[in-house]
Amino acid sequence: MQDLFGDDLLATQGDIFSPEGVVEFQGEQISIASLATPPALLVQKITWELFKLGFWYKLRDLDCYLAWGCWDNDTVGREQLLHSIFLGEAGLVMWSESFPLETYGLWNNTLMGCLPYLENFRRLLCDWDDVLPCLTTPLTSDNFTDTKSWEVKRVVTTFYVQTFFDHFGRPPIVPHLLPMQS
Template structure:
């Protein structure tokens, strides 16, 4: 991502204490960079077991602190919660247990007592195949993780940077509606129980067709327009000109630059962004 490559990643820009710097959800690389086949199977089983309850908790009653990538890695690699040694990894697992709480941690069992098959987005997958999972399973799981990270990072930032727009019930409803309009599909927790995209029209800002992606991008811009230091072009919806749309792509790049730098300044890491 060019916007991340050119962002000023000097740690002095990170504003401590404004937002917890932990990760609301596992990063995609935790699943794509697993070298051990058995570890990959364990990661997938543990995430699929913990996923529904953790999504609900983050949405309804988010904790004050979130796990670091290493804590997520240690949690997803949990084989048993019964016996934890005094190793550094065990200490990390105990720390993440304090964040996720017992009910979620106890859902994870690694390879112990799992069924022969699991169901994910209408697909039945044999657990024995999870060490080399079907591409459709991995694509859909990674897509959802991207959406989860993007949505809740954006929500968390908006709570801080547009706090006055969350101060009353009426303004909060308007802000939530705008936030949900940035991603295609339903709103609220039901958005995470929907079928994953099958058509280009369901890809939102990720759609390769600018005519499909532009309305979602404009909703994104409208939300960002109230943040401190927002570029002035965010105040007005971007329109296609039918002559190459160079201004549209310029606005997209400037918006990405602003969002990426702002996210780094408050979260201290690369944001999830279409």
């Protein structure tokens, strides 16, 4: 192996894969040795990240397919709309956002807290075929009530899951609320 890859690569692999090795995940240093029995919070963080990224990227893939005209006309604008569904500045970048310590974005517990994210998700879906009539009306602080929030979340979820299934032949991966343990 030394002949193919050189001493530097082998030394790096030794550092990464040795019991004394340390990896970084979301700004936190984690000992490789501790991964044999990982802490519950670390498992939750990794699970959350995988579900979140699976949701983000599959939503993007499906949107590129179903709203290809929007992507052709304004790639940057469509990418910005997609990113505006999710809290954070990183866009669709792996491991770069801190682990949520409270519900936020689409999952925000407050009515006005989830409004901009749900409105942007609704806007994205409106460019897909067979969008449901209740999704064609913009959500504003004037018309957004607890009842309207529940109705739109239910319809958006059902429409997204069914559309995903119709095109991929399986249900989508979506983030879940995890019980927080430290």
